[in-house]
Amino acid sequence: MIDLLNTLIQGVASMTWKQGLMIVIGLVLIYLAIKKEYEPMLLLPIGFGAILTNIPFSAAVTEEGFLSILYNAGIRTELFPILIFIAVGAMIDFSPLLKQPVMLLFGAAAQFGIFAAMLLAAATGMFSLREAASIGIIGAADGPTSIYVASRFAQEYFGPISVAAYSYMSLVPIIQPPVIKALTTKKERMIRMDADFDVKVSKKVLILFPILVTLIAGLIAPVSVGLVGSLMFGNLIRECGVLERLSKTAQNELTNLVTLLLGITIGSTMVANKFIAWDTILILGIGLLAFVFDTAGGVLFAKFLNLFLKKKVNPMIGAAGISAFPMSARIVQRMAQKEDPTNFILMQAIGANVSGQIGSIIAGGVLLALLA
Amino acid sequence: MELVLETLRIMGVGMGTVFAVIIIFIVLVRGLMSLFPYKEEE
Numbered sequence: 466m467i468d469l470l471n472t473l474i475q476g477v478a479s480m481t482w483k484q485g486l487m488i489v490i491g492l493v494l495i496y497l498a499i500k501k502e503y504e505p506m507l508l509l510p511i512g513f514g515a516i517l518t519n520i521p522f523s524a525a526v527t528e529e530g531f532l533s534i535l536y537n538a539g540i541r542t543e544l545f546p547i548l549i550f551i552a553v554g555a556m557i558d559f560s561p562l563l564k565q566p567v568m569l570l571f572g573a574a575a576q577f578g579i580f581a582a583m584l585l586a587a588a589t590g591m592f593s594l595r596e597a598a599s600i601g602i603i604g605a606a607d608g609p610t611s612i613y614v615a616s617r618f619a620q621e622y623f624g625p626i627s628v629a630a631y632s633y634m635s636l637v638p639i640i641q642p643p644v645i646k647a648l649t650t651k652k653e654r655m656i657r658m659d660a661d662f663d664v665k666v667s668k669k670v671l672i673l674f675p676i677l678v679t680l681i682a683g684l685i686a687p688v689s690v691g692l693v694g695s696l697m698f699g700n701l702i703r704e705c706g707v708l709e710r711l712s713k714t715a716q717n718e719l720t721n722l723v724t725l726l727l728g729i730t731i732g733s734t735m736v737a738n739k740f741i742a743w744d745t746i747l748i749l750g751i752g753l754l755a756f757v758f759d760t761a762g763g764v765l766f767a768k769f770l771n772l773f774l775k776k777k778v779n780p781m782i783g784a785a786g787i788s789a790f791p792m793s794a795r796i797v798q799r800m801a802q803k804e805d806p807t808n809f810i811l812m813q814a815i816g817a818n819v820s821g822q823i824g825s826i827i828a829g830g831v832l833l834a835l836l837a
Numbered sequence: 838m839e840l841v842l843e844t845l846r847i848m849g850v851g852m853g854t855v856f857a858v859i860i861i862f863i864v865l866v867r868g869l870m871s872l873f874p875y876k877e878e879e
Contacts, residue, residue, distance in 0.1 A: 562866075563866055563870065566862070566863045566866035566867055566870075567863065569859045569862055569863050569866075570856075570859060570860075570863070573852075573855045573856045573859040576852070576855050577852065579851075580847070580848040580851050580852055581848075583844055583847070583848065584841070584844045584845065584848055587840050587841055587844040588841050588844075590840070593840075594840060594843060594844065594847075597840075597844060598847075664870075664875075665875035666870070666875060667873045667874060667875040669869075669873040670866075670869045670870060670873050673869055673873070674865075674866070677865055677869075678862060678865070681858070681861060681862070681865065682858065685854075685858060686854075820859075823859075823862070824855060827854075827858050827859065828851065828855050831851050831854045831855055831858075832847075832851060835847050835850060835851060836847070
C-alpha cells in the first residue's frame, strides 16, 4: 500500500523548483495567448508544451514520447520550418514589392539587428561564433528562419532562441514605436510619400519572380536553397493560377497543422535545467536588443537615403523593413496618422515589410553560408 | 577578442552580401516589369 502511495506521489515529491517555475512560465504564456491574444496560435502550444515537458517523469519527453518524436522528426530534420516557409510563401503577395522594388533596400537595412546582436553575443564570451549567429538571427523577426538556423548551429540553445523569436514578434507593437520616436523628429514622421500604385503587375512577372529569386539566391549561396526555395515554392503555387486547391491547402490546413506541431515541440525544448540559466536570460536580452537594432538600422538607413533624395522618404518606412508582417507596416501607418491623420503610407510600409521577409531569409542564408 | 574581430568581419561581409543580393533583386524586378508589362487582357 505504501509502495503504491509512493508511486502515486513520486511526481509531486520529485518536482524541483526549476520545474515548478517552468510550469508557471508555461501558464503565463497560455494566459498571454488567451487573455491578451499575443500570438495565441504559437504561445498557447508553446506554453502547454513547456508544461508537458516539465512534469517530473513526463512520458511525453522520454525517448519514445510523442514530443521527442516530433522534435526528432520536425526540428532536427528542419522539416517544420521548411513546411512553414511553403505555407508563408503561399500567403505572401509580392505585388506591393514588385510595384516599388526600391523598398527592398529597407528589407536589407533592417537586418542590421541580426549582425549587431551576433556581435553582442560574441562579445559576452559565453557563446561560440555559430551560437552567436543563432542568437543574432532572433533579429530576423522571422520564427522559421530562427528555428532553421538555430537547429543547425545551436541545438543547445534552441529553446530560448525560438521562444524569444516568437515572443518578441508578438511584442513588435511595444518594441518598435519608442525606438522610431527616439530616432525621428515630428517633421520627419509627417513626411508624405507619393507613389503610383496604379501600376499593375503582370502574371508572367508574378510567376517568374519566385523562380528567378530561387535560382539567383541558390547560385550565390547554395546552402540557402532550403530557406529561399521553400518560401518561393509556396509563392509559385499561389501565383501559377492552376493550383488553387494546393495554394489554399498550404495557406490554411498546412499552416495550421505545422504551427500546432511546431509550437508544442518548441515548448518541449523548454526543459527546466537547460532553460533556467544565465545563458537563457542573456539570450532573451540580446534577442530583444536585436529587434531594437533592426528598427534603428531601418530608420537610420532611410534617414541616410534622405540626405541624397530630392523626394524624401518617411524614415519610419525603414522600421517596416523587418519581417514581422503585417504588424510592422501597421505600426508605421498608425504612427504616421497620429502625427497627421491625412497621411497614408501603408502601401509603402507594406512594400518594405514584404521586403523584410525576403531580407530575413537572405540574411539567414548568408549566415548559413558564411559559417557552414 | 579574436572572436569579436571574426564576428565583425562576418558582420561586414554579411550586411554587404545581403545588400548585394537585394540590389540584384531590384535590378531583376525592374527588368521583369519592363520586359513583361501588364496587359489589359490579363
